[in-house]
Amino acid sequence: MQRDDCLFCKIIRGEIPSSKVYEDEYVYAFDDVSPQMPVHTLIVPKNHYDNIAAGxxxxxxxHLFAAVEKVADIKGVREQGFRTLVNTGAHAGQTVFHLHVHVLGGAPMNSGDPSL
Incomplete structure (x- = not known):
């Protein structure tokens, strides 16, 4: 199930171009268009869910979280370390309301940085 008005659903369907990193029958992963780190990849379920608290x-x-390891391997950050992040709701910074996991890495991070 997908939504016609959802940005990420349109990316999954190929209606909007993306830099695909990984895809299988359950998830689609692509590089963020406004990266916050040298590696900033989003992993989204192919079925639409507004957020992680959507049942x-x-x-x-x-399967969504199993794809994190695959993406980290593909992007070359598994050994050096990376951060995963899921924003849930507007107050948490979610801007696209289709569940997605951020995989961030490629440079040292300040573990106390609230912006990531």
């Missing part, structure tokens, strides 16, 4: 089936949620 996602455990199998799909597990």
């Amino acid at each position: 996602i089936p455990v199998e799909e949620l597990g």
Whole structure:
């Protein structure tokens, strides 16, 4: 299930171009157009869920997070370390209301930086 008015659903369908990093039957991963780090990749489920608190089936949620390791390998940040981030709701900084996991890395991070 996808939504016609969702930016990420349009990217998944190929209606909006993206820099694909990884894809399988459950998820689509692509580089963020406004990266906050040298590596900034988004992993989105192919089914539309507004956020992580939207009653996602455990199998799909597990597959979404299993893709993090694959993306970290592809982007070359697995060994050096990386950050994963999921914003849930406007007050948490979510700007596109389709669940997505940020994979950030490629440079040292300040672990106390509230902006990431």
